[in-house]
Amino acid sequence: MADDQLSEVFELVEVRGLVSGGFSVCGRWVSRAALQESFKFMAVVAGSARLMTDGIDAPIELLPGDVAILNNRSRLELAGGTGDGPVREVMPVEDGLSLTEADWTTNDIILGGRIDLNGAGRTLLLEALPPVAHVRASPTSGANLRGSIHRLFDEVAGNRIGSAFAIRQHAQLVLLEVLRAYVEQAELPPGWLRVLTDERLRPALTLMHSQPDQLWGLNELARAAAMSRTAFAERFREVSGMPPRAYLNRWRMMLAQRALRDADVSVGSLATELGYASESAFSTAFKREVGESPLRYRFRVRDQALSS
Structure with a gap:
């Protein structure tokens, strides 16, 4: 749903x-x-x-x-x-x-x-x-x-x-x-709220949300949405404002931020859970998206929670 x-x-x-x-x-x-x-x-x-x-x-x-x-x-x-x-x-x-x-x-x-x-x-x-x-x-x-x-x-x-x-x-x-x-x-602009409510893309989103560790390709996602590869790629970009791979990376980073805030999982284990080949690859992707390393993010948000 x-x-x-x-x-x-x-x-x-x-x-x-x-x-x-x-x-x-x-x-x-x-x-x-x-x-x-x-x-x-x-x-x-x-x-x-x-x-x-x-x-x-x-x-x-x-x-x-x-x-x-x-x-x-x-x-x-x-x-x-x-x-x-x-x-x-x-x-x-x-x-x-x-x-x-x-x-x-x-x-x-x-x-x-x-x-x-x-x-x-x-x-x-x-x-x-x-x-x-x-x-x-x-x-x-x-x-x-x-x-x-x-x-x-x-x-x-x-x-x-x-x-x-x-x-x-x-x-x-x-x-x-x-x-x-x-x-x-309202007519929604391209973005997360619009893509979450798109009926045709929902099966593909379900795959990415439920199994973020998988490197979902266009063929698999298009097949789930019962669309051609080209039609799926065009619709996904039009609705979400980004290609499917970028959406999957953003979703992974949101999951990573929650885990770093709320759990004591190691960075290496988290990298594996989210489908990255190495801790280094995950840390690089995290810093590119969030603006700081996973450990620095963890320490900052937990310090903020204690002081609030």
């Missing part, structure tokens, strides 16, 4: 959707912020908002249940409300956010957060999404998304025991539902 492969990628890139702020406001309002995060998401729980950021020509109207992901943007402006009163400047509350008294019938209720990823994940999401990925809460694909947003809101507003853990889990589910809905609503 494509969702299973998407779940695989989620685990490998350490997707963490974190709620970092929100507000409930009645009347005319505006909220502005400079952005440092690579990826920021906003979810409209109730009411509506107009979103502006660098890289778009006109405001994006966000309705109840809509979510927007900002991809590597530098500024954000949200505005909403009606009436004749003055425009109120709103600052999102980041700690002790209390929405238990929010009036869903009159207020605009907004949740916002950042999406934390490891280096591989940042690269993948940067190429998969436009400057603003607007996901609408449509009747077909939006039901699960609306439900996830409401459950996230309930945890944020309820402030119950274990809410911090629950908020992290619900935020990740919101992000997963956003990507699922985005796949259905």
Whole structure:
């Protein structure tokens, strides 16, 4: 299933959707912020908002249940409300956010957060999404998304025991539902998200994902996809933005990064598991893809985990 492969990628890139702020406001309002995060998401729980950021020509109207992901943007402006009163400047509350008294019938209720990823994940999401990925809460694909947003809101507003853990889990589910809905609503650019959802290429992807130690050739992959060698190669490059061998190498490096983070396997053993002829060949490929040697990567990410 494509969702299973998407779940695989989620685990490998350490997707963490974190709620970092929100507000409930009645009347005319505006909220502005400079952005440092690579990826920021906003979810409209109730009411509506107009979103502006660098890289778009006109405001994006966000309705109840809509979510927007900002991809590597530098500024954000949200505005909403009606009436004749003055425009109120709103600052999102980041700690002790209390929405238990929010009036869903009159207020605009907004949740916002950042999406934390490891280096591989940042690269993948940067190429998969436009400057603003607007996901609408449509009747077909939006039901699960609306439900996830409401459950996230309930945890944020309820402030119950274990809410911090629950908020992290619900935020990740919101992000997963956003990507699922985005796949259905938008024409995806070439990249990992598009190739994971391509029905014709799925059998070939399954081979590469399940047996990364094999040096899969075009003939074998094309046969699995029931396509000619030429047609398969052309479609794979068109959909993924790279040839099959480059995709397989990237997949291997993502698996290697997880193993170096989470397991105590030796570099030599890992090289063998991933199909490299020698530890040296694996280390060279890893450094070319990741920018540092396998051991340096292991020490750095584990030090970061201990200090966080």
